[in-house]
Amino acid sequence: MSTLLFQFSERIRSLLAAAVLPDIADWKLEIEHERKLERYYVAEAVEQARSVVSLSARITLYVDRTETDGTRVRGIATATLYPAHSDEELLAILQRTTAAARISKNPWFDLVEPDARQASSAYPLEQLERAASEAAAINVDNMMDAAASALFAPARSASSPLVRINSLELFTSSVHHALLNSRGLCCTSCTPKCSTEFVTEARHGSNIVELFDALSCSAIDRERLSKATATRLSQVLDRLQARPLPHVVQLPVIFSGREAEDLFGWFFGITRTNLVYSKASPYVEGTHIQGDRQGNILNSRMQAGREMKPDLLTLYAEPVLAGLPQSRSYDSDGFPLGRTLVIEKGVVKALTGPVRHADWLGVPRHGEFQLFSVEPGSATAKAMCSVPHLRPVVFSDFSVSPLTGDFGAEIRLAYLYDGTDTFAVTGGSLSGSLPQLQHTMRWSMERTIKSRSLSPELLMLEGVSITPAGE
Amino acid sequence: MEQPVPGDYLTSRKKLLAKTLDLLAPHFSFVSVLGADDRGLSFFANPHETTIGEPFWTQRGFVFRAQKEGMIAEYAWEGLDLDDPDSLAALVRHNLEQALAMPGMYRFAPLPDPEWHASWQASVKIDPFTCDTAEIISRLVDLQRNLQQHPFIVTAYSRYEAVHVSRMFLSPHRDLFQSFIWGQAYLFGIARRDDRQRLSYRSVSGLEGAELLDSLYGIVPELASELEELLDAIAIEPGEYDVILDPDVAGTLAHEAFGHGVETDMFFKGRARASEYLGKRVGSDLVTMYDGAQGVVQTGSYLFDDEGMPASSTMVIDHGMLVSGISDALSALALGLPATGNGRRQAVTHKAYARMTNTYFAPGDATLDSMLASIRHGWYLSRVNSGMEDPRNWGIQLLCLVGREIRDGRFTGRIASPVVCSGYVPDVLSAIDMVSRDFSLSGSGYCGKGYKEFVKVSSGGPHVKTRMRLG
Numbered sequence: 051m052s053t054l055l056f057q058f059s060e061r062i063r064s065l066l067a068a069a070v071l072p073d074i075a076d077w078k079l080e081i082e083h084e085r086k087l088e089r090y091y092v093a094e095a096v097e098q099a100r101s102v103v104s105l106s107a108r109i110t111l112y113v114d115r116t117e118t119d120g121t122r123v124r125g126i127a128t129a130t131l132y133p134a135h136s137d138e139e140l141l142a143i144l145q146r147t148t149a150a151a152r153i154s155k156n157p158w159f160d161l162v163e164p165d166a167r168q169a170s171s172a173y174p175l176e177q178l179e180r181a182a183s184e185a186a187a188i189n190v191d192n193m194m195d196a197a198a199s200a201l202f203a204p205a206r207s208a209s210s211p212l213v214r215i216n217s218l219e220l221f222t223s224s225v226h227h228a229l230l231n232s233r234g235l236c237c238t239s240c241t242p243k244c245s246t247e248f249v250t251e252a253r254h255g256s257n258i259v260e261l262f263d264a265l266s267c268s269a270i271d272r273e274r275l276s277k278a279t280a281t282r283l284s285q286v287l288d289r290l291q292a293r294p295l296p297h298v299v300q301l302p303v304i305f306s307g308r309e310a311e312d313l314f315g316w317f318f319g320i321t322r323t324n325l326v327y328s329k330a331s332p333y334v335e336g337t338h339i340q341g342d343r344q345g346n347i348l349n350s351r352m353q354a355g356r357e358m359k360p361d362l363l364t365l366y367a368e369p370v371l372a373g374l375p376q377s378r379s380y381d382s383d384g385f386p387l388g389r390t391l392v393i394e395k396g397v398v399k400a401l402t403g404p405v406r407h408a409d410w411l412g413v414p415r416h417g418e419f420q421l422f423s424v425e426p427g428s429a430t431a432k433a434m435c436s437v438p439h440l441r442p443v444v445f446s447d448f449s450v451s452p453l454t455g456d457f458g459a460e461i462r463l464a465y466l467y468d469g470t471d472t473f474a475v476t477g478g479s480l481s482g483s484l485p486q487l488q489h490t491m492r493w494s495m496e497r498t499i500k501s502r503s504l505s506p507e508l509l510m511l512e513g514v515s516i517t518p519a520g521e
Numbered sequence: 522m523e524q525p526v527p528g529d530y531l532t533s534r535k536k537l538l539a540k541t542l543d544l545l546a547p548h549f550s551f552v553s554v555l556g557a558d559d560r561g562l563s564f565f566a567n568p569h570e571t572t573i574g575e576p577f578w579t580q581r582g583f584v585f586r587a588q589k590e591g592m593i594a595e596y597a598w599e600g601l602d603l604d605d606p607d608s609l610a611a612l613v614r615h616n617l618e619q620a621l622a623m624p625g626m627y628r629f630a631p632l633p634d635p636e637w638h639a640s641w642q643a644s645v646k647i648d649p650f651t652c653d654t655a656e657i658i659s660r661l662v663d664l665q666r667n668l669q670q671h672p673f674i675v676t677a678y679s680r681y682e683a684v685h686v687s688r689m690f691l692s693p694h695r696d697l698f699q700s701f702i703w704g705q706a707y708l709f710g711i712a713r714r715d716d717r718q719r720l721s722y723r724s725v726s727g728l729e730g731a732e733l734l735d736s737l738y739g740i741v742p743e744l745a746s747e748l749e750e751l752l753d754a755i756a757i758e759p760g761e762y763d764v765i766l767d768p769d770v771a772g773t774l775a776h777e778a779f780g781h782g783v784e785t786d787m788f789f790k791g792r793a794r795a796s797e798y799l800g801k802r803v804g805s806d807l808v809t810m811y812d813g814a815q816g817v818v819q820t821g822s823y824l825f826d827d828e829g830m831p832a833s834s835t836m837v838i839d840h841g842m843l844v845s846g847i848s849d850a851l852s853a854l855a856l857g858l859p860a861t862g863n864g865r866r867q868a869v870t871h872k873a874y875a876r877m878t879n880t881y882f883a884p885g886d887a888t889l890d891s892m893l894a895s896i897r898h899g900w901y902l903s904r905v906n907s908g909m910e911d912p913r914n915w916g917i918q919l920l921c922l923v924g925r926e927i928r929d930g931r932f933t934g935r936i937a938s939p940v941v942c943s944g945y946v947p948d949v950l951s952a953i954d955m956v957s958r959d960f961s962l963s964g965s966g967y968c969g970k971g972y973k974e975f976v977k978v979s980s981g982g983p984h985v986k987t988r989m990r991l992g
Contacts, residue, residue: 454939
């Protein structure tokens with residue numbers, strides 16, 4: 051099937067070679083071919099089944115010019131190309147995109163060069179053909195059946211008759227991606243992908259509650275899929291019995307799952323080259339990210355008569371994490387990715403992100419990563435949970451502002467531990483600001499694979515503003 | 522006004538598709554095809570960087586829908602093309618029958634196919650696809666630079682996007698075509714003082730061409746002033762307050778509270794409590810709410826939806842009484858409800874769901890001054906950042922970037938950011954005691970179903986006074 055991708059890339063390359071586009075200094079071409087199956091379950095009936103095939107390319111054209119003061123600048127423009135475009139249409143798009151690149155203006159930067167092996171003229175064809183056969187070997191039908199079986203298993207064996215899966219959407223796909231540039235670079239990847247969204251429901255008489263979850267994996271991980279539905283089935287039963295979140299004062303909040311990941315992810319985000327270049331982030335290399343403005347790490351403080359030490363963040367950018375479909379050995383410029391230490395004990399060691407922004411900043415190129423990992427914290431999850439705390443596990447829509455670090459959300463389910471008992475609570479909301487609270491951060495030794503990271507299971511913050519639920 | 526010329530791709534494929542439908546018809550009880558050829562332009566300017574590309578919303582492809590023995594399946598492709606109707610029909614039939622062979626498929630009543638032949642092509646003042654793109658970039662750079670000249674603003678960026686939507690729907694009794702342009706533009710600023718960083722924005726949108734950019738002129742001083750104020754923003758004292766929602770926040774309340782809550786595919790899944798409240802009171806007498814791709818003109822407007830059903834204007838709440846849902850064709854069929862023309866897809870490669878279009882509260886007869894005068898202590902909320910629905914349990918979450926304190930009918934000058942607003946939907950709507958006579962819609966955002974399936978929508982209406990929990 052992926053020979054279509056190969057044929058299309060050759061067609062575009064031929065057009066680029068044959069077309070009279072004298073202004074083009076360089077080009078980059080990304081092509082993606084996806085075969086996808088979709089099932090939409092309502093309870094256990096399939097409301098609709100779909101199959102989807104897509105093939106598209108994204109061309110980036112670079113046009114160079116010299117300003118009157120002698121400065122060399124580079125224009126960038128991109129466009130989407132489809133095999134359904136005729137050669138005349140493709141040529142017209144290339145001409146329009148060239149014209150657009152002429153009016154774009156940026157500091158000059160260089161493309162990613164191929165390594166010696168890739169520079170041989172035969173390399174791109176061999177690479178594309180090999181990847182095509184790998185993509186064709188992925189059986190999305192088998193993946194679909196295996197994933198459905200794993201996801202529904204906990205509901206079929208649920209100990210409570212009050213809970214069920216209300217609805218579930220399941221997607222399995224094979225994604226074949228190739229990236230080529232005018233310097234001879236050719237990178238390819240073939241990724242099987244399984245994604246699901248589901249809603250669990252618990253009912254007692256007329257009282258019905260629900261909880262949502264979603265996850266993606268790069269192969270059928272039966273254990274992870276079953277654990278996801280089993281966890282939400284158990285939690286939705288707790289929501290059925292949850293009481294409104296009462297007024298609580300100065301209680302530590304323990305985040306887990308995707309919310310903990312999003313909070314760690316803020317630090318990964320603000321150390322990106324494009325944000326630092328545009329001055330949207332002040333976190334340059336050497337910044338004490340958990341320190342004061344004089345560079346002193348805020349490593350201890352007294353609370354309730356005892357010394358509280360925050361954990362210091364050590365974070366790596368990761369090209370590959372087992373089970374995550376975003377794993378890839380090269381970035382969107384074709385830059386080869388290697389594990390990179392971004393933050394060490396609270397100090398920024400490297401900026402990751404688009405290589406052109408690294409060049410403009412004058413810092414080393416590390417590439418743009420989708421994944422990260424965080425080193426373990428100082429306490430076990432059990433020890434962290436031994437003090438009174440609030441542990442929200444499902445929010446309406448938890449969001450961390452990538453630019454300010456402000457976060458907040460309404461709580462759908464949380465567990466309140468008062469030092470003796472644990473209660474399920476619902477309603478109310480949380481809000482806070484990571485730059486102001488990060489000196490209170492502590493996290494667990496235990497780590498798990500989440501949606502884009504290998505990171506600590508639990509993250510504790512103190513000073514979070516907690517709004518109680520209404521009566 | 523000029524009428525932008527749609528590409529000829531869809532019309533050039535019409536004969537092929539009609540013949541393919543003829544070949545498929547004997548094998549299915551219903552078959553249809555939706556074609557999309559949506560092209561777009563995106564211009565972006567931030568300090569020292571300008572790029573020209575395409576927005577997220579471009580596509581070229583088709584989706585075939587078939588029904589057999591009540592079961593529904595779809596086969597979609599993007600980018601690919603075939604010229605021979607026999608080969609195309611064979612390919613489509615093979616994929617549809619494979620999907621329909623799945624055990625446990627839901628069986629619907631026969632899909633309706635009302636006789637309807639229609640075409641609509643909208644006009645704009647300045648076609649962004651043929652105008653001088655250098656002028657657009659120049660205006661964006663001016664806006665960004667003008668904002669950034671304020672010393673406390675560390676960075677600013679501007680963006681303009683335009684999409685030319687072209688859709689064709691064919692079935693045995695329907696032959697539909699529509700072509701229109703929507704556009705949106707933003708100006709964002711980030712202010713920083715010491716360790717505090719704040720952001721805000723202004724945006725404009727509409728079924729307009731490049732003339733839309735005119736609306737952004739003159740807003741720089743107002744945005745700069747707001748950013749300066751935000752540097753002194755406080756965290757709000759958690760609690761329940763009287764609030765005045767600006768039209769954008771009020772529209773998001775309508776959208777999240779009883780927009781998602783009345784999507785009838787959620788009724789079908791048993792996920793919407795609203796299904797039990799049709800004909801019952803859900804808000805105060807002052808609450809009248811609409812959704813519709815007809816009735817108002819904004820980014821959610823069209824002639825027919827992605828299932829070939831005619832767009833309409835639906836009164837959802839009439840003086841506090843819930844009177845109607847909004848439906849896609851399948852859930853309407855399953856529930857015996859009228860199809861309201863709300864079956865929408867992110868793209869042809871995505872499923873159609875019941876989705877909102879333009880969602881708004883109807884205006885009342887109060888003035889903003891009288892609303893302010895009625896408040897002893899409360900907040901005026903604006904710059905909505907996000908919202909999330911909870912159709913089953915009727916929670917509501919809105920995240921606003923700006924809250925302005927009101928005491929004794931006047932603004933105190935104190936500002937809070939960000940503000941998490943939450944509440945129980947019927948309580949919030951029942952507490953609406955004043956609605957202003959002004960009215961505006963904003964369509965610069967988008968709507969997701971859960972965390973995916975993004976479609977272009979608008980929302981708004983008048984200023985609304987109610988009570989909400991803030992944190």
